[in-house]
Amino acid sequence: MTTDEQVAGAVGAWAPELAESFNAMEYLGSETAIQWLTESDWSAEFDLLVQDSGYPSATELWQRVLRDSVRLPAPALLLILEHMRRKPADTGSSMQAAGLGFSRTLGNVASRAAEALHESAKSSFANDELDVAIARFRVALAEFRFAIESQVLSDATRKLATGKYATAVAMIGRWVNVSRDALSRALTYSQESMTLGNVQPETFIYRLELLIQQFDLTMDPEVLRDALVLQSQNRHVSGSEVAEAEVRYRLAQLAAPGSRESKRYLASARRLLERCNPRNSVEEVRRKVLHILVAEAASGALPTSLRSVAIPKGILAEMARQPSTELWRTVRMVIAKLDELRLHRSSIPAAVLCARFLRQMIDGPSDLLEQDDISLYVTITRRLAQKATWNRHVQWEAGAAALSAAKHTGNFDLALHAQATFNSLATQYPTWPLPRIGLARVQDYLAQTSEGATSTEADTWRTAADLALRSTIYARSRLGGRSAVFAVADARGFLSETFVFKKTTKSNAEHEAAMLNALRHEVAKLEGANRFEVPRSLAIVEVSSTDDRQWVHVSQRAAGRLISDLATGEAEGALDSIVELLAIFHRIAGDPPAGKSAWQPLKANLKMWSRTLFEPTKADEFVDSLRRAFPGELRLVRKRDGHAANWLLDPAGRIVAVDFESTDFIPVGYDVAQLIEDNGILQASPAGWQRRLALMSRYLKGLGEALSDSAISSAYGWFAVTRALRLGTEREAGKHLRRHARELCGMLIECGGESTASIARELLHGLSRTEHTDPTESAPTHDHRRLSKAMAYQLRHQGPSNNVPIDEAGFAAIEDLARALNADISELLAVAEHPGEPRYGIRDGRIRALYGHSIPVTIDVEIDVGAPQHLYHGSNWPALDAIVRDGLTPMQRRMVHLTNTIEEATAVGGRKGAPLVFSIEQSRDEEPVADGIWVAAMVPRQRLSIVNPFIDEAGAVR
Numbered sequence: 001m002t003t004d005e006q007v008a009g010a011v012g013a014w015a016p017e018l019a020e021s022f023n024a025m026e027y028l029g030s031e032t033a034i035q036w037l038t039e040s041d042w043s044a045e046f047d048l049l050v051q052d053s054g055y056p057s058a059t060e061l062w063q064r065v066l067r068d069s070v071r072l073p074a075p076a077l078l079l080i081l082e083h084m085r086r087k088p089a090d091t092g093s094s095m096q097a098a099g100l101g102f103s104r105t106l107g108n109v110a111s112r113a114a115e116a117l118h119e120s121a122k123s124s125f126a127n128d129e130l131d132v133a134i135a136r137f138r139v140a141l142a143e144f145r146f147a148i149e150s151q152v153l154s155d156a157t158r159k160l161a162t163g164k165y166a167t168a169v170a171m172i173g174r175w176v177n178v179s180r181d182a183l184s185r186a187l188t189y190s191q192e193s194m195t196l197g198n199v200q201p202e203t204f205i206y207r208l209e210l211l212i213q214q215f216d217l218t219m220d221p222e223v224l225r226d227a228l229v230l231q232s233q234n235r236h237v238s239g240s241e242v243a244e245a246e247v248r249y250r251l252a253q254l255a256a257p258g259s260r261e262s263k264r265y266l267a268s269a270r271r272l273l274e275r276c277n278p279r280n281s282v283e284e285v286r287r288k289v290l291h292i293l294v295a296e297a298a299s300g301a302l303p304t305s306l307r308s309v310a311i312p313k314g315i316l317a318e319m320a321r322q323p324s325t326e327l328w329r330t331v332r333m334v335i336a337k338l339d340e341l342r343l344h345r346s347s348i349p350a351a352v353l354c355a356r357f358l359r360q361m362i363d364g365p366s367d368l369l370e371q372d373d374i375s376l377y378v379t380i381t382r383r384l385a386q387k388a389t390w391n392r393h394v395q396w397e398a399g400a401a402a403l404s405a406a407k408h409t410g411n412f413d414l415a416l417h418a419q420a421t422f423n424s425l426a427t428q429y430p431t432w433p434l435p436r437i438g439l440a441r442v443q444d445y446l447a448q449t450s451e452g453a454t455s456t457e458a459d460t461w462r463t464a465a466d467l468a469l470r471s472t473i474y475a476r477s478r479l480g481g482r483s484a485v486f487a488v489a490d491a492r493g494f495l496s497e498t499f500v501f502k503k504t505t506k507s508n509a510e511h512e513a514a515m516l517n518a519l520r521h522e523v524a525k526l527e528g529a530n531r532f533e534v535p536r537s538l539a540i541v542e543v544s545s546t547d548d549r550q551w552v553h554v555s556q557r558a559a560g561r562l563i564s565d566l567a568t569g570e571a572e573g574a575l576d577s578i579v580e581l582l583a584i585f586h587r588i589a590g591d592p593p594a595g596k597s598a599w600q601p602l603k604a605n606l607k608m609w610s611r612t613l614f615e616p617t618k619a620d621e622f623v624d625s626l627r628r629a630f631p632g633e634l635r636l637v638r639k640r641d642g643h644a645a646n647w648l649l650d651p652a653g654r655i656v657a658v659d660f661e662s663t664d665f666i667p668v669g670y671d672v673a674q675l676i677e678d679n680g681i682l683q684a685s686p687a688g689w690q691r692r693l694a695l696m697s698r699y700l701k702g703l704g705e706a707l708s709d710s711a712i713s714s715a716y717g718w719f720a721v722t723r724a725l726r727l728g729t730e731r732e733a734g735k736h737l738r739r740h741a742r743e744l745c746g747m748l749i750e751c752g753g754e755s756t757a758s759i760a761r762e763l764l765h766g767l768s769r770t771e772h773t774d775p776t777e778s779a780p781t782h783d784h785r786r787l788s789k790a791m792a793y794q795l796r797h798q799g800p801s802n803n804v805p806i807d808e809a810g811f812a813a814i815e816d817l818a819r820a821l822n823a824d825i826s827e828l829l830a831v832a833e834h835p836g837e838p839r840y841g842i843r844d845g846r847i848r849a850l851y852g853h854s855i856p857v858t859i860d861v862e863i864d865v866g867a868p869q870h871l872y873h874g875s876n877w878p879a880l881d882a883i884v885r886d887g888l889t890p891m892q893r894r895m896v897h898l899t900n901t902i903e904e905a906t907a908v909g910g911r912k913g914a915p916l917v918f919s920i921e922q923s924r925d926e927e928p929v930a931d932g933i934w935v936a937a938m939v940p941r942q943r944l945s946i947v948n949p950f951i952d953e954a955g956a957v958r
Contacts, residue, residue, distance in 0.1 A: 005431060007034050010050040018082055024135040025117075026124070026393075027075045036073040049079040055091040058083040059098050062109060074116035074136075081109050081143070085948070089941040092884040103880040106946070107150035111161050114143035118164045125171070125282070129391060130352060134175060137168040141182065141953040144168070148189070149950075150877050151914045155196055163193035163203050170206040173213040175313050176651050180217055180567060182953055186210050201237045204230070208243035215250060216307050216314065224251050241276035242287050245269040249294055249309060257300065266298045281341075285349045286311050288337045296330055303327050312353055313651070319360045320652035321530050328368050331357050335376070342380070348387070355380050355397070362404050374405045378414065385421075392432070395425055399438050407445060415449075418442050433471060433488050436464035437499055437554075440539065461539040465552040468501040469543065500535070500658075502553045503545070508661050509553035513537035515589060515638075515660035516555065522588045523581075532581050533558045533656045558656050560648030564679045565952065571644065571681045577655045578647055579695050582640060582671055583702030585657070589638035592665040598636050599627065601664055606722060612729040613766045622762065626722065629755040631715040634667040635705070642671030643678040669712075672699050673719030678727065680740035684747040692716055710753070717748055717756030721763060724748075728767040731868045734901030735933070742767050788831050790821050791840070795849035810848035810857035817847060850933070852897065868900040871920040871934055872947065874908030880916055887941035888918065895935035898926060906949040917947040 008028045012019035022028045027036075037046045048057035058080040064070050072080075084091045084106050092102040117140035124133035144165040147153060153161060169186035172178055190207045211227040214220075227247045231240060252265035273291045278284035289311050296302040303326035308318035315334075319327060335357055341350035358377035361369060378401050385391075385398035399421030406415035422438035429435060440460040468488050488499045502509070520534040535557035543552050563571050563578070606626055610619035639662040640646070648656035672695060675681070682688045696712050707715070721744075727733050728741035745764035749757045794817060799806045804816045818825045832840035832847060841848050848857075873888055873896065888896045899905050902917055909915030920926070921943040926934040 007037055007050065008431075014050060014052050015082055015086065018078070021135075021139060022075065022078075024132075025074075025120075025139060026129065026132040026135075034075075036075050042076075046076055046079075049076065049083070052087075054079075055083040055087055056094050058091060059094040059100070062095075062100070062105065063098055065112070072112075072116070074113060074120050077109060077113035077116050078139075081106075081113050084109060085946040088884045088944060088946055089887075092881075101881060102884050103150070103877055104152045106880070107147045107152035107877070108157070110143045110150070110948075111147035111153055111157055114140045114147060114161065115164065117143065118168060121168070121171075126348070127388065127391070129393065130175065130356075131393065134172055137172050138953065141165060141168050141172075142948055142950045145185070145950040145953055146948045149914045150916075152877060159193050159196035159198050162189035162196070163198045163200070166190035166193065166210060167202065167206045170209040170213070173209070173313070174311065177313070177561075178213070179953075180570070183210065183214055183217065187214065201239050204234050204237050205240045205243055208240060208247065212243065212246050212250070213310070216310055219307075221251070221254055224254075239279050239283075241272040242278070242283055242290065245272040245276075245290055245294070246309075246311075248272070249290065249297070252297060253309070263298070266294055269294050270298070281345070281347045282349045284341065284345075285338060285347065285353055288341065288350075289315075289334050289353075292330070292334050292337060296333075301326070302330065304330070312356060316356060316360055317652040319357070319364060320650075320654065323364045323368055323530065325368060328361065331361065332373075339376070339380075342383075348384075351380050351384055355384065355401075359401075362408065366408070369408065371409070374408050377401050378405045392425060392429060395421060396434055396438065399425070403438070403442055403445065410449075412449065415442055415445055419446075431467060431471065433464050433467040433499075436460060436467055437488070440464055444538075458539070458541055461554060462541040462543060465501050465541050465543050465554060468499075469503065469552070497556050498559050499538075500555045500557060502555070502661070503543070503549045504551055504553060504661060505548055506540070506542075506551045508663070509540045509551045511663055512553055512660045513540060513555075515585075518588050519585055519657070519660070522584055526584070531577055531654055532584075533650055533654045535656070535658065557658065558648070558650040558652075558654065560650035560656050562645055563647040563649060563681075564644035566649065568681065570649075571679070574647070574649055574655060575676070575681065575695055576698060578642075578675060579672055579699040580702050581655050581657060582642060582675070583699050585640060585660075586637040586668070586671075586703055589640075592636045596636060596665055598665060598667050599630060599632065602666070602722070603627070606725065609725045609729045613725070613763075622759075622766075625759050625762070626718075629718055629759060631667060631711075631718055634669070634715060636665040637668050637671075637703075638662070639664040639666045640671045642675040644675060644681065645679075647675075667715070667719075668703065668705055669696055669699065669715050670719050672696055673716060673723055677720055677723035677740070677744060678737075680737055684740060684743035686747070686751055689747055689751040692720075714753045714756065717752035717760075720744055720752075721748055721756060721760050724760070724767075725763060728763070732900060734899065735904050736901075738767070787821070787823065787827060791817065791828060791831060791847075792849050792852065794820055795840075795847070796852045797854045800855065806848075806855060806857065808856075808858055810850075810853065811843065811846040812848065814842075814847050853895070871898040871900055871926060872902055872905035873898050873918045873920060873939070874905035874910070875916050875918065876909050876913040877916050878913060883918070883944070884941060887944065888936075888939035890938065895937060896939055898934040898936065898939075900934070902947055902949050905947075915949065917949045919945045919947045921945070 008019060008023070011022060011028065019028065028034060037043060037050075040046060042061070045057050045061055048054040049061070061072065061076065062080055065072060084102070088102065095102055095105055117136045121133045121136035121140060124130075124136060144161050148158060148161050148165065166186040166189050169178055169182055173183070187207070187210050190203065190210060194203055194207075208227055208230065211223055211230070215223040215227075224247050228244075231244050231247070234240070246269075248265045248269040252262045252269065255262035255265065270291070273287055273294065276283075276287055278287055290309075293302060293304075293309055303324060304315070304318050308314040315331065319331065335354050338347075338350040338354045341347040342354065355377065358373055358380065361373050362377060381394075381398040381401040385395045388394045399418045402414045402418035402421065405411060406418065419439065419442045422435045422442060425432070425435035426439060443460055471488075488501065502512075504512075516535055516537045520536070523529050523532050523534055526532075535555040537553070537555050539554040541552055541554070542550055544550075563574055566574070603623065606623050607619065610622045613619070614622055640657075641659060641662055646657065646659045648658060650656050673692075676692060676695070682691055693709075693712055693716060696716050700707055700712070724741040724744040727737045727744075730737070733741075742764055745760040745767065748760035749764070752760060794802060794804050795806065795810070795812060799812055799817070799820070802820045804812050804820045806812045814825050814828060818828055821828075828847065829842070832842055841850055875883060875888075890896055897908075898920060899908070905917045906915045909917060918939075920939055926936045
């Protein structure tokens with residue numbers, strides 16, 4: 001195997017997700033990037049690793065690592081790990097023959113792969129591969145956590161793994177936001193590493209940085225004081241001056257401006273920075289930037305908020321959110337100091353950071369931009385490209401910088417330089433889409449000028465689209481839930497833009513382009529326009545296709561994290577801005593045609609969902625009750641598909657809307673309910689109900705729509721009950737969302753209007769499968785969880801031995817169960833029908849557990865939600881070797897229990913130790929028995945693969 005094309009194709013055919021990951025980490029895509037495979041003494045063995053049958057080679061290579069202390073490169077270790085996960089049965093047999101235990105080997109291979117990724121990420125930072133470094137650190141975090149939680153590592157290995165996990169979070173956190181959970185875990189692991197004997201100065205210094213990042217998230221001043229205490233306890237450790245200065249600078253910002261306390265903290269921060277002897281060029285850059293910020297704050301000229309002082313993440317975010325003449329002046333001072341380092345010390349980190357700040361300036365308001373900003377950006381990116389001729393992303397950015405400058409200055413020569421750069425890259429990397437994208441953008445620009453009139457830009461966009469759609473290194477994105485959307489990251493994809501290729505029809509593509517252009521125009525007129533980011537429509541081109549989607553809409557948008565992937569609190573915090581942007585869209589998206597009915601398109605879905613839940617006659621009656629309560633008086637607005645997977649939060653905290661293809665119309669406010677309920681962002685409670693109504697009011701105000709409080713309540717109640725119906729019958733919805741559907745019904749019964757409450761009560765009855773329809777009639781009289789466990793134990797295992805007869809369908813008389821447990825029947829009903837309890841069914845005065853039996857019963861399927869695309873089983877590491885040997889067996893139960901989400905499988909596995917998640921190759925052997933629960937008699941070992949549930953550990957950016 002001698003070319004990157006062959007390697008990419010081989011890995012893509014065997015493991016598409018791994019191919020995409022390898023590309024993001026720059027292990028594929030160029031000859032130099034795959035020297036680990038093509039030029040190693042072990043190229044033959046590596047060649048076998050990228051094949052489905054390469055697990056014997058994986059075993060042999062790991063034996064060499066252990067026997068000869070060989071240090072394999074990160075890609076090779078990741079390929080060994082992939083074999084162990086994808087084919088644990090085959091790889092396990094191979095390792096058993098070699099005298100290796102599977103579980104212990106899996107944990108140690110993951111740890112060794114993470115260490116190798118960690119080292120190559122640090123090298124990438126030093127070589128101006130910022131996005132590549134972040135990608136490598138992210139994967140390292142996932143593998144470190146997988147290995148650490150396995151509990152199979154020795155103390156010496158665990159000490160390194162926990163320490164390096166913390167270091168990686170600290171380094172990523174300088175540039176992009178990491179999740180609260182990852183940051184909290186990093187602090188825990190950092191402390192553990194130190195307890196295990198890690199006394200390296202870097203461990204202490206990075207812990208200080210983690211505390212600073214925790215303050216930036218929480219704004220809790222106690223965190224900063226904890227950092228000062230930690231520093232005072234470690235005064236003997238040198239090299240912490242920059243981190244300590246950051247702590248004192250933030251404390252100064254917390255104090256009253258110009259106060260004695262503020263001046264004292266600023267003065268001490270300045271002294272620390274002046275006596276600091278930077279350990280490396282990265283620290284020297286941070287020292288320079290912080291020194292300017294301290295001086296500006298002391299003079300009262302700093303226009304930034306507390307969080308914006310994070311270097312460089314916070315400053316870049318502030319530039320995107322709050323561009324101003326004052327901020328640009330400060331940033332130019334920073335750039336001037338950094339450029340001195342670049343010129344006099346050839347500092348690559350200084351040049352990289354200069355380029356980041358300058359790019360943000362060029363992407364910002366044109367009235368703040370100066371000619372020197374543009375020329376310096378071109379100069380720096382060109383010099384970086386000259387220093388790193390092997391780095392295709394740096395070359396690409398140099399071309400992009402020249403094109404940006406041409407557009408701002410009208411310099412035709414710069415456009416031709418960009419064209420030459422992209423042409424060279426397209427020749428060198430013929431299957432890489434980005435150079436073709438660059439060429440298409442140049443030709444679009446030249447076509448608008450008299451000097452460069454051309455008609456070839458459509459052909460270039462078509463070539464770019466064909467490459468993107470056929471690429472083995474860019475996988476389909478799930479943005480908007482559309483399987484044919486390809487997201488292609490640009491040279492700095494983690495920090496800036498992504499190109500999106502959506503395969504669709506011509507009319508839908510034209511419609512979406514029109515919607516994007518109209519929304520961009522409207523947002524640009526707003527006073528708070530910088531709170532939102534709207535994708536740019538770039539091109540619509542025809543491609544070859546086997547279906548009616550013969551056109552590709554190409555757009556460009558900011559990178560970011562899906563709202564659906566955020567933690568609940570963070571997602572909730574974004575709702576106000578989202579509903580405001582949603583109102584803007586509905587305001588300009590056009591009116592429906594005369595006579596348009598919103599009921600007909602909704603009816604089709606409502607009937608489909610209802611027939612999943614009820615028998616046909618009952619389903620039709622339920623849909624009729626929805627029709628009678630339908631808020632038909634509401635005006636219609638363009639359908640947005642407002643669910644949380646259609647919104648991003650970019651690194652600057654701006655809301656990014658994606659997917660504007662829909663041409664249908666819905667009642668005003670329906671998208672708001674879809675946004676909130678489809679991912680359960682708000683708790684279903686009286687307080688949550690008031691928050692929903694407040695968001696509806698905010699949305700309607702932005703839309704200019706006046707509705708009474710009762711009308712808002714009635715409308716939202718109807719929308720919410722239909723989303724509950726959808727969640728309760730959706731085959732891909734996990735237990736959490738099914739529970740949310742039932743809790744939503746309970747909230748509507750308590751807080752909604754009379755008509756809505758009646759429908760919600762009927763729906764809850766169907767979703768809960770109980771005869772007792774009002775969850776508020778009786779409440780548990782003692783500990784709910786304790787009684788539920790006792791009920792489950794009797795109904796699943798010991799009932800017949802305790803005078804609780806159980807029939808073939810699993811049912812027992814409620815009176816018998818109440819007598820055995822010395823409980824009231826009302827107490828049992830209150831537990832069984834609780835919205836959070838999907839484990840019981842009641843029929844004709846009898847009760848049963850829906851799954852988990854060790855006694856012989858046959859559970860009939862009551863809610864036919866269909867088979868999800870994937871099923872998972874949560875177990876734990878001590879059981880791994882037995883499962884790899886024997887497959888999944890019921891053990892003390894009658895059936896193996898599966899779920900349809902990785903999160904729930906992880907939770908189940910974590911109940912008895914370190915969690916482990918298996919993915920199940922689908923067959924017809926699994927049957928649903930309750931919300932999010934499927935059962936099978938057993939799962940053969942050949943159908944199992946192992947999932948790393950922590951793959952998005954630091955928060956995925958798309």
